[in-house]
Amino acid sequence: MLQETIVNVPEDPAGAHRLRLESTGVPAPIGGFEILAITAGSGNGWEFPAAVLQASLPLWDGAECFIDHALPSHSVRDLAGVCHSPRWESEKQGISLGLKPFGPAGDLLSELGRLMTAASAEPVPNLGFSADILFTASGQQVDEIIRVNSVDLVMEPARGGQFLRALNQSLFSNHRKEPHVMKEQDGTSNTPASTQPATAQAEHAGLARANHQLLCACLLESSLAASGLPAPLQESLRMQFSGTCFEPDALTLAIESQRELASLVTGPAAVEGPRISGMFSSEDQVQAAVDDLFGIPRSRGLEGLKTARLSGIRELYLMLTGDHDLHGGYYPNRVQLATTADFSGLVKNALNKIVSNTWDDLGRAGYDWWKQIASVEHFNSLQTITGTLVGTVGSLPSVAEGAEYTELAVGDSPETASFTKYGGYIPLTLELIDRDETRKLRAYPRELAAAGMRKISALVGAVFTENSGVGPNMADGGTLFNNTAVTTAGGHANLLTTALSASAWDAACTAVYNQPMLVKNEAGLYGAGPHMAINPRYLLVPRALQLTGMKILYPSLENAASIYSENMQRGQPGDVITVPEWTDATDWAAACDPRIAPAVYIGERFGLMPEIFIAGGEHSPAVFTHDEHRLKVRHFLAVWVNDFRPLHKSNVAG
Numbered sequence: 001m002l003q004e005t006i007v008n009v010p011e012d013p014a015g016a017h018r019l020r021l022e023s024t025g026v027p028a029p030i031g032g033f034e035i036l037a038i039t040a041g042s043g044n045g046w047e048f049p050a051a052v053l054q055a056s057l058p059l060w061d062g063a064e065c066f067i068d069h070a071l072p073s074h075s076v077r078d079l080a081g082v083c084h085s086p087r088w089e090s091e092k093q094g095i096s097l098g099l100k101p102f103g104p105a106g107d108l109l110s111e112l113g114r115l116m117t118a119a120s121a122e123p124v125p126n127l128g129f130s131a132d133i134l135f136t137a138s139g140q141q142v143d144e145i146i147r148v149n150s151v152d153l154v155m156e157p158a159r160g161g162q163f164l165r166a167l168n169q170s171l172f173s174n175h176r177k178e179p180h181v182m183k184e185q186d187g188t189s190n191t192p193a194s195t196q197p198a199t200a201q202a203e204h205a206g207l208a209r210a211n212h213q214l215l216c217a218c219l220l221e222s223s224l225a226a227s228g229l230p231a232p233l234q235e236s237l238r239m240q241f242s243g244t245c246f247e248p249d250a251l252t253l254a255i256e257s258q259r260e261l262a263s264l265v266t267g268p269a270a271v272e273g274p275r276i277s278g279m280f281s282s283e284d285q286v287q288a289a290v291d292d293l294f295g296i297p298r299s300r301g302l303e304g305l306k307t308a309r310l311s312g313i314r315e316l317y318l319m320l321t322g323d324h325d326l327h328g329g330y331y332p333n334r335v336q337l338a339t340t341a342d343f344s345g346l347v348k349n350a351l352n353k354i355v356s357n358t359w360d361d362l363g364r365a366g367y368d369w370w371k372q373i374a375s376v377e378h379f380n381s382l383q384t385i386t387g388t389l390v391g392t393v394g395s396l397p398s399v400a401e402g403a404e405y406t407e408l409a410v411g412d413s414p415e416t417a418s419f420t421k422y423g424g425y426i427p428l429t430l431e432l433i434d435r436d437e438t439r440k441l442r443a444y445p446r447e448l449a450a451a452g453m454r455k456i457s458a459l460v461g462a463v464f465t466e467n468s469g470v471g472p473n474m475a476d477g478g479t480l481f482n483n484t485a486v487t488t489a490g491g492h493a494n495l496l497t498t499a500l501s502a503s504a505w506d507a508a509c510t511a512v513y514n515q516p517m518l519v520k521n522e523a524g525l526y527g528a529g530p531h532m533a534i535n536p537r538y539l540l541v542p543r544a545l546q547l548t549g550m551k552i553l554y555p556s557l558e559n560a561a562s563i564y565s566e567n568m569q570r571g572q573p574g575d576v577i578t579v580p581e582w583t584d585a586t587d588w589a590a591a592c593d594p595r596i597a598p599a600v601y602i603g604e605r606f607g608l609m610p611e612i613f614i615a616g617g618e619h620s621p622a623v624f625t626h627d628e629h630r631l632k633v634r635h636f637l638a639v640w641v642n643d644f645r646p647l648h649k650s651n652v653a654g
Contacts, residue, residue, distance in 0.1 A: 032098060032099065032100060032101075033081070033098070033099035033100075033101075033113065034096060034097075034098065034099075035083070035096065035097045035098075035099050035129055035151065036089065036092060036094050036095070036096050037060060037083075037086075037094070037095045037096065037097050037129075037131050037151055038053060038094055038095050038131055038133075039053075039092060039093055039094030039095075040053055040093045040094065041093070045140055046137065046140055046141075046142055047140055047141045047142060048142050049141070049142070050093055052142050052143065052144060052145060053088070053094065053095055053145070054088050055144070055145075056095070056144075056145035056148070057086045057087070057088065057095065058086070059145060059146075059147060059148045060083055060086035060095060060097055060148050060151075061083070061084055061085070061086050062082060062083065062084065063082070063083040063097075063148045063149070063150055063151055064079060064081070064082055064083070064150050064151075065079075065080050065081035065082065065083060065099055065109070065129075065150065065151050065152060065153065066078040066079055066080055066105070066150055066152045066153070067080050067105045067108060067109070067152070067153050068152060068153070068154055068155075069130065069132065069152050069154060074150065076103070076104065077104050077105070078104075078105050079102065079103030079104060079105055079106075080101060080102070080103055080105035080106050080108065080109035080153060081099050081100055081101045081102050081103065081106055081109055082099070082100050082102050083097045083098065083099050083151055084097070084098045084099075084100060085097065085098040097151070099151070108214070108218070109153060111214055111215075112127065112153070112214075112215060112218075115214075115215050125155060125215070125219055125248055126155060126156045127153070127154075127155060128153075128154065129151055129152065129153055129154070130151070130152050130154045131148070131150075131151045131152075132148075132149040132150045132151070132152065133145055133147065133148050133149065134146045134147040134148075134149065155219075155222055213243070213244070213245050216241070216244065216245055216246055217242070217243075219248060219251065220237075220238065220241050220242065220251065223251055223252075223255060224237060224238060224255075227255050227258075227259070228259075229255070229258055229259060229262060230262060233258045233261070233262060236258070237251075237254055237255065237258060240254065241254070284302055284305060285305065285307045286320075286346065287299055287302065287346065287349070288302045288305045288307045289307045289308065289309065289310050289316075290310070290316065290346045290347070290349075290350050291350060291353070292307075292309060292310070293309075293310045293312070293313070293316065293350075293438065294350045294351075294353075294354060294438075294441075294442050295442060296350060296353045296354055296357060297353075297357070311436070312436035312438045313347075313432075313433055313436060313437070313438045313441055314433050314434060314435075314436040315436075316343065316346070316347075317343055317433050320343040320346070321343055326430045326433070326434060326627070345614075347428075347441075347614055348612060348613065348614045351444065351445040351448075351612045351614075351631065352445070352611070352612050354442065354445035354446060354449070355445045355446075355448060355449040355452075355609055355610065355612060356449075356609065358445065358446045358449035358450065359449050359452070359453060359609050362449065362450060362453050363453075366578065367450075367453050367454065367457060367580070368453065368457075369457065369577045369578065369579060369580075370456055370457055370460040370461075370600075370602070372538055372575070372577060372594075373460070373538055373540070373577070373591040373594060373599075373600055374460055374594060374600040374601065374602050374639075375594045375598045375600070375601050375602070376601075376602045376603075376604065376608060377601060377602070377603050377604075378603075378604055378605075379419075379603050379604070379605055379638075381605075382419045382605055382636065384416055384417070384418050385416065385417045385418070385419070385603050385638055385640065386414050386415070386416050387414065387415045387416070387417065387601060387640060387642040389414075389415070389518055389642055389643050396408075414475055415474065415475050415640055415641065415642050416475075416640070417601075417603065417638045417639065417640035418638060419603065419605060419636050419637065419638045420636070420637060420638065421634065421635070421636050422452075422455055422610075422634075422635040422636075422637065423610070423632065423633050423634040423635055424632070424633060425615075425630045425631055425632040425633070426444050426448075426630070426631040426633075427626065427628040427629075427630055427631075428441065428614070428628060428629040428630065428631055429626070429627060429628040429629075430627040430628065431627070444631060445612060448610055448612060448631075448633045449609070449610070451610070451633070452609060452610035452633070452635050454580075455635065455637070456602065456608075456637065456639075457579075457580060457581060458581050459602075459637065459639040460600060460602070460639055461579045461580075461581035461582060462581070462639075463480070463600055463639065463641055464481075464540065464579075464582075464587075464589050464647075464649060465581075465582065465584075465587075467479060469481070469584070469587060469649070469651045470482060470495065470649075470651070471641070471649070472640075472641065474490070474492075474641070474644060475521075476489060476490045476521050477489055477490035478490025478491060478492055478644075479492075480492070480641055480644055480647070480649075481494055481495040481644075481647070481648075481649040481651075482494070482495050483495045483496070485527070486515070486516055486526060486527035487526050487527040487528075488526060488527075489521070489523070489526060491526065491527070492644045492645075493511065493515070494511060494512070494515070494644055494645075494647060494648045494649065495648075495649050495650075495651065496508065496511075496648075496649075496650045496651075497650060497651055497652055497653060498650055498652070499586060499650075499652045500541065500545050500548050500549065500552070500586075500588045500650070500652075501548075501552070502552045504650065505539065505552050505553075505590070508536065508590045508648045508650065509535050509536050509590065511648055512532070512534065512535065512536050512590060512592065512645070512646065512647075512648050513531065513532065513533060513534065513535055514531050514532075515531070515532045515645040516528065516529040516530065516531060516532070517529035517530055517531075517532050517645070518643075518645075532597065532645055532646075534592050534596055534597050534646070535592070536590035536591055536592050536646070536648065537575065537591065537592055537593040538575050538576075538577050538590065538591045538592075538593075539552070539553055539575070539576050539577065539588065539589075539590060540577050540579055540582075540588060540589040540590070540591060541576060541577070541578060541579070541582075541588045542578070542579065542582040542583065542584060542585055542587070542588075543578055543580075543582075544585035544586075545585070545586070545588055546576065546578045549576040549588070550576050553575065553576055554576075586652035586653075587649070587650060587651050587652055588649075588650050588652075589647065589648060589649045589650065590647070590648040590649075591646060591647055591648075592646035592647075594646075597643070597645065597646035598642065598643070598646070599641055599642060599643050599644070599645070599646040599647050600639070600640075600641055600642075600647075601639070601640055601641070601642055602637065602638070602639055603637065603638035603639070603640075604636065604637060605636035606634075606636055610633045610634065610635040611633065611634050611635070612631060612632070612633055613631075613632045613633075613634065614629055614630070614631055614632070615629065615630045615632060
């Protein structure tokens with residue numbers, strides 16, 4: 001016997017091995033078969049002792065037979081028969097079986113057997129049986145056969161199994177009561193052909209032709225499936241051979257011819273050699289060169305691409321536009337590089353990358369201080385923004401037995417804001433391109449990024465400084481910062497005039513902690529909510545008060561012998577934020593962590609960073625009238641305050 005396939009079977013016992021083994025089969029004209037399933041000896045590195053095979057005899061009884069192997073499991077459509085009556089053949093040193101055709105593929109099993117028996121002189125396919133078994137082994141010697149999965153009819157079995165002879169009746173009589181005598185035949189009827197009636201001869205010839213045609217159809221489909229040809233070529237061969245009786249060599253020759261044709265068509269696109277993990281287009285090469293030109297990290301996936309360095313923006317412009325006379329147009333016949341990438345698009349992408357990188361650099365330098373105290377929200381339109389603060393229930397009133405529930409006084413405090421568009425443009429003149437001022441071009445997006453971040457910084461900083469330092473007017477009628485009692489309409493009680501010190505910081509923290517939560521902006525309910533009970537997290541100061549603030553919140557920086565702030569602030573969270581736009585050297589403010597108590601909001605429409613666009617081309621008015629491409633920057637922003645309670649301000653008289 002010979003192993004055909006080794007299969008991993010997770011559900012099988014540990015240490016078990018699964019083989020598919022070639023067998024030989026003997027078909028009977030009535031539909032029965034005698035099969036030599038497996039023999040003792042060595043095959044594919046495994047040694048099968050005769051004693052192990054004899055011990056496995058009961059396992060072969062009832063094993064199914066399918067047309068072709070299948071993984072992970074067979075389909076009922078392929079069921080062709082059932083094995084029975086296993087017995088040990090001493091002469092062959094193997095196990096023989098009876099095989100009864102059964103199931104949807106049973107007729108195919110019988111017809112193929114008869115056809116193979118009749119075709120004694122003409123070429124026939126390499127058709128035979130293959131056993132699929134599970135066993136355990138010590139080293140390379142099989143110890144025990146655990147299970148017989150199936151005995152299948154396949155093309156090209158491992159050892160070339162074939163039909164040896166036909167039998168009058170089944171050798172095995174377990175399924176019939178009367179005894180049967182086995183007689184070998186030569187593949188035809190014992191009755192001489194000359195004595196058979198003419199009609200019988202015609203019927204026999206017609207049956208043989210039908211069987212041959214059936215076998216050819218099976219051979220055609222299996223050969224096409226294994227050919228690896230593209231689907232259109234397979235369909236062409238199917239139309240050529242379908243419904244005909246053909247020689248196997250003719251089909252093989254036709255498949256090889258189509259394979260050569262496919263190779264000639266697709267050969268130029270094939271790449272021989274090591275496995276290719278990535279392929280790059282001319283657009284990738286240009287993009288990598290532009291990234292290098294502007295000194296920015298390459299796009300993802302292009303890090304290892306080798307490309308020639310550009311000498312400057314002039315070379316890039318001429319290479320992609322062919323505009324050697326600097327008319328601002330596009331001249332395809334002069335373009336040095338065939339690519340779909342255009343000059344404006346490549347430069348725009350590079351400049352936006354510089355904006356993104358510069359944005360991150362400025363953030364690390366402290367220009368994004370506003371991220372610590374503000375909440376950022378994205379909006380899908382430029383409609384007026386309404387920020388709603390929903391009131392709290394406060395405390396639930398008691399309900400007497402059988403009494404009616406009363407309505408809870410819960411309101412809201414809507415604040416509104418509108419988007420403002422900020423922007424401008426920088427000219428990218430043809431003179432700048434001709435002078436090859438690449439360094440100046442690289443500086444433009446950095447300035448635009450800084451301008452965008454500083455604009456947000458200024459808008460958020462102005463929340464604390466506009467309106468003479470008391471902030472914008474709120475929906476409840478009061479300014480953001482005032483010292484009016486919270487029990488009156490518009491009263492916020494969040495404004496002091498005390499200079500920054502440890503005691504003043506503690507007073508501000510106490511005021512914020514004791515702020516009542518909103519119930520409803522209505523007489524009798526102003527300031528009626530429970531304490532917010534949240535301490536400020538951030539101390540906002542101008543640069544002049546930076547060290548003072550640090551000594552308060554970071555006691556280790558204080559060098560005095562007696563540190564009042566150490567006992568007060570130790571273990572209490574807090575961070576000092578220096579606001580670049582604050583020019584008053586004495587005013588300071590406090591703010592809570594926006595993740596716990598949000599107050600300031602930043603709305604963005606197309607992203608928090610400014611966008612860069614390039615208007616260029618021979619049909620652009622700016623190119624025609626000014627000989628310039630224009631780098632436009634656009635920024636849509638809205639900044640508003642939704643709740644006064646998490647904020648506190650000290651306007652110290654100078």
